[in-house]
């Protein structure tokens with residue numbers, strides 16, 4: 001059944017597709033349905049006029065010509081996304097249309113009408129434009145974020161940027177939800193979008209799935225269902241907070257425990273949580289995250305290394321300083337400050353070769369800058385080992401330092417300063433000096449008896465055929481005395497080391513103190529004209545190594561004879577104390593300077609007064625003190641200059 005014309009028109013008028021019919025080559029509007037009138041923004045009264053009468057704004061636009069051509073040729077014409085400027089509320093407004101001009105032909109092929117159908121596609125084009133813009137932004141975002149991988153700080157900034165961008169995108173969400181999804185899926189930052197109160201995962205992009213080590217099947221499920229291990233994680237609680245409060249939350253380096261296989265790993269994220277709004281209502285939360293675990297761990301490790309290094313630097317026995325190319329200090333460890341006797345500020349204000357240090361060579365002359373090990377490092381870029389110099393402390397003390405110095409290079413191998421370690425070798429240096437002094441003294445001491453022995457033997461040799469018996473006896477006696485002196489010197493030299501280390505045997509026996517003291521007097525009497533008097537509790541029995549104690553007393557007597565030869569008498573006195581016996585040897589000689597007394601028992605110490613020159617090795621009192629200490633006793637001296645000296649020792653007695 002064919003429909004009648006008016007029936008057809010009735011159908012067309014019902015159509016939602018904007019439709020018009022032109023009935024002549026002058027484009028008389030024969031019909032326009034409601035949709036077309038709305039598109040044109042015209043009333044039905046235009047029906048009957050020509051298109052250009054009804055819409056004069058179309059003159060100069062291509063549509064009239066196209067329609068006339070369609071009429072003439074009988075060829076349909078269609079186009080899409082075509083702009084047309086139509087009057088709306090008194091002004092020209094551009095909109096875009098898909099349209100078709102379809103000729104209706106009679107049986108001879110003549111055009112009898114043109115059907116015009118049109119669709120306003122402005123909104124679609126707008127959406128497309130949005131897509132393009134979104135795409136461009138996405139590209140921009142991707143490139144920004146790609147750069148940001150290099151630099152952690154920039155990453156944060158970019159995260160901020162990407163948040164901003166995503167915010168903008170968020171606004172477009174309603175317009176172009178699918179574009180948004182596509183963007184999110186491809187974004188190089190990890191993104192999760194949650195919907196609803198239970199935070200159902202709506203979108204989880206590839207970057208996020210990788211972080212979570214999950215399959216896309218978590219999408220569509222509430223977060224705590226798909227990842228129960230996240231329950232209680234503060235970062236997850238915060239998501240719920242954002243859903244309820246609508247506040248934006250940002251996190252920097254927040255630890256989150258994430259399940260990987262069967263293990264929970266703590267990883268670190270910078271994130272931003274933003275509420276998603278729909279008509280002023282919170283409908284979801286978007287989580288944009290950047291994983292910063294590597295950076296955080298690297299920094300933690302760096303910090304741990306630093307702490308470890310600091311610990312080593314603080315506890316090392318050597319001083320350590322670092323100076324820059326100008327020779328100004330950058331760093332000093334605690335030991336360095338202690339050795340140099342400086343506070344941190346004092347140290348930082350000083351140039352390594354500051355004149356205030358009064359750096360000196362070992363011979364006491366001023367150390368020229370060029371000889372300083374740090375100078376060598378900074379100017380010749382080579383290391384210096386065990387360089388000894390003397391410095392003066394702020395308090396005036398002189399210290400000897402042994403310095404190792406090495407170039408400090410940057411990553412490219414460029415010299416940027418010097419690092420020096422040093423130890424305080426003052427003690428070692430002083431001991432060495434004492435030893436040097438001692439060797440010259442000892443040689444000198446040995447020379448005297450050797451010379452005298454040599455002389456005696458030469459005389460004997462010269463007179464061997466004709467010698468007076470008295471002379472023979474005298475020369476033999478001289479040789480003997482020299483030899484005795486020599487062997488005495490040699491044995492005390494040999495003994496000192498053993499004695500200094502406490503390595504000498506001690507054989508205690510009981511004896512009467514008076515007997516021992518008398519024997520000592522006997523032994524030295526011939527060497528002096530001074531009177532040696534014995535007094536006190538001479539009948540006391542004591543327990544000790546008689547030979548060693550004799551050595552002590554003889555040493556004290558010899559010293560009195562040597563250093564107090566002007567003292568007419570030398571007193572030896574034994575005295576019983578409650579639990580010890582005290583033996584004192586007194587003279588009325590020159591006495592000892594009070595400031596020398598504290599050192600008098602030290603090894604190699606000699607307290608000769610100015611102008612006096614006595615021979616001696618500086619060992620006698622040192623050895624005596626060692627012997628008394630092995631008896632658990634005590635040794636000391638009381639002396640007044642120009643009045644006399646009393647050396648004494650106490651040996652404990654045990655009532656038996």
Ligand code: ADP
Pocket residue numbers: 559560563564587589590591592600605606607608609615616617618619620621622645
């Ligand atoms: P030495 O006699 O070989 O120098 P000592 O250890 O026996 O070594 O003595 C150390 C120093 O003590 C001596 O150099 C001397 O100056 C001082 N001294 C020791 N006894 C006396 C004394 N009775 N009177 C003054 N000075 C003494």
